[in-house]
Amino acid sequence: AQSVTQPDIHITVSEGASLELRCNYSYGATPYLFWYVQSPGQGLQLLLKYFSGDTLVQGIKGFEAEFKMSQSSFNLRKPSVHWSDAAEYFCAVGSDGSSNTGKLIFGQGTTLQVKP
Amino acid sequence: DAGVTQSPTHLIKTRGQHVTLRCSPISGHKSVSWYQQVLGQGPQFIFQYYEKEERGRGNFPDRFSARQFPNYSSELNVNALLLGDSALYLCASSLAAIPGATDTQYFGPGTRLTVL
Numbered sequence: 001a002q003s004v005t006q007p008d009i010h011i012t013v014s015e016g017a018s019l020e021l022r023c024n025y026s027y028g029a030t031p032y033l034f035w036y037v038q039s040p041g042q043g044l045q046l047l048l049k050y051f052s053g054d055t056l057v058q059g060i061k062g063f064e065a066e067f068k069m070s071q072s073s074f075n076l077r078k079p080s081v082h083w084s085d086a087a088e089y090f091c092a093v094g095s096d097g098s099s100n101t102g103k104l105i106f107g108q109g110t111t112l113q114v115k116p
Numbered sequence: 117d118a119g120v121t122q123s124p125t126h127l128i129k130t131r132g133q134h135v136t137l138r139c140s141p142i143s144g145h146k147s148v149s150w151y152q153q154v155l156g157q158g159p160q161f162i163f164q165y166y167e168k169e170e171r172g173r174g175n176f177p178d179r180f181s182a183r184q185f186p187n188y189s190s191e192l193n194v195n196a197l198l199l200g201d202s203a204l205y206l207c208a209s210s211l212a213a214i215p216g217a218t219d220t221q222y223f224g225p226g227t228r229l230t231v232l
Contacts, residue, residue, distance in 0.1 A: 004158075036223075043120070043206060044159070044223040090158050102147060102210065103172050104221060106158030 002027050004093050006107035013081050014115045021076040021110050023091030032094035033074040034104065035065055039087045047089075050074065061085070086114045118142070120209050120224035128230045129197050137192045137227045141209030147171075148190040149221060150182055151206040159206055165190055194229075202231045 003026045013019055025031055032051050036044040048059025055067040065076045074091060088111050092104040121140045129135050141148050147166040151159035164172040165184035179195045188209075194201055204226040212219035 041225075043225040044208075046220055046222070049220060092158075102149065102164050102166075102212070102219075102221070103161035103174065104149075104151075104159075105161070108156075108158050 002031075002093055002105050004091050004105055004107035006089075006091055006110050008110050009108070010111045010113070012113040012115060015083050016080050019076075019078045019081045019085070019112070021089050021091075021112070023074045023076065023107060024072050025074065025091075025093045026072065027093055030069075031074075033065075033067060034092040034094065035059065035063070035074075035076050036090045036092060036106075037061075037087050038090065038109075044090065047076070081112075081114055083114045083116065086112055088112070120207055120222055122205075122207050122224040122227050124227060125225070126228045126230075128232065130232050131197055131199060133197050133231075135194050135197060135229060137194075137205050137207075137229070139190045139192070139207030139209075139224060141188050141190070141207075142222055145209035145211055145222075146188055147210045147212060147219075148184055148188065149208045149210075150190070150192045151208065152176070153204040153206055153226070155203070162192070197231045199231050202229060204228050 005024045034049045035047040038044050047063050048057045050057045050067045057065050063078050088109045090109045091107045123138045149164040150162040153159040161174040163182040168184045182192045184190045206226045207224045208221040210219045210221045
C-alpha cells in the first residue's frame with residue numbers, strides 16, 4: 001500500500017539558516033510526489049511537484065526538492081529560511097492512474113518554527 | 117480567477133446531527149476531491165468526483181456521502197455526527213480525472229467542523 005512518512009514532526013531553525021524537511025514514501029511504481037504548505041487557518045498551497053524527468057525540482061518561494069528513487073525519498077530544501085516560512089509542510093504521493101482514482105496520500109506533516 | 121471556495125468557514129454541530137459542506141471548484145475544473153484533516157494529522161482522502169460521477173472513495177463509513185452538480189460544484193454530507201468527525205474538511209479541484217498523476221490539485225481554505 002502507498003504511504004508517506006515525514007520523520008520530523010517539529011523542526012526549529014534560525015532565520016537565514018538552511019532547511020531540509022524529510023519525506024519517505026512507499027509506492028509500487030514511479031511515484032508522483034508533491035509538497036504542500038499550510039499556514040494556520042489556511043488551506044494547502046502547492047510548493048512543487050515531481051512527475052518525471054529532472055530529479056531536482058524547483059518550486060515557489062525559493063524551495064526545491066530532490067527525488068531519490070534509491071532512497072525512496074523526496075526531501076524539501078531551502079537555502080535561507082525567512083520568518084514567513086513558519087508553517088506546516090506536507091509531503092504527498094499521488095496515484096499513477098492505475099487505480100483510476102486521483103487521490104493524494106499525505107504524510108502527517110512537519111511543523112516548521114523559525115527563530116529570529 | 118477565483119480559487120476553490122468552500123462554505124461555511126466554520127460550523128458547530130452536536131452529536132447525531134447532519135451537516136452539509138459545499139465546494140465550488142476553480143472555473144473549468146471538472147474534478148473535485150474531499151479530504152478530512154484531523155488536528156495534528158495530514159489530510160485523509162474521502163471522495164473524488166469527476167464529471168458528476170464518483171471516481172474514488174476513501175476508508176470512511178457510509179455516514180459520509182457526496183455528490184457533484186452539473187456546474188461541477190460539490191456537496192459533502194455527513195449524517196449522525198460523532199465527536200470524532202470534528203476536523204477541517206478540505207475540498208480540492210483539478211482539471212483532470214486523475215489529478216494526482218498528471219495534474220495539480222488546488223485546495224480551498226476548508227470548513228472547520230466542530231461536533232459537541
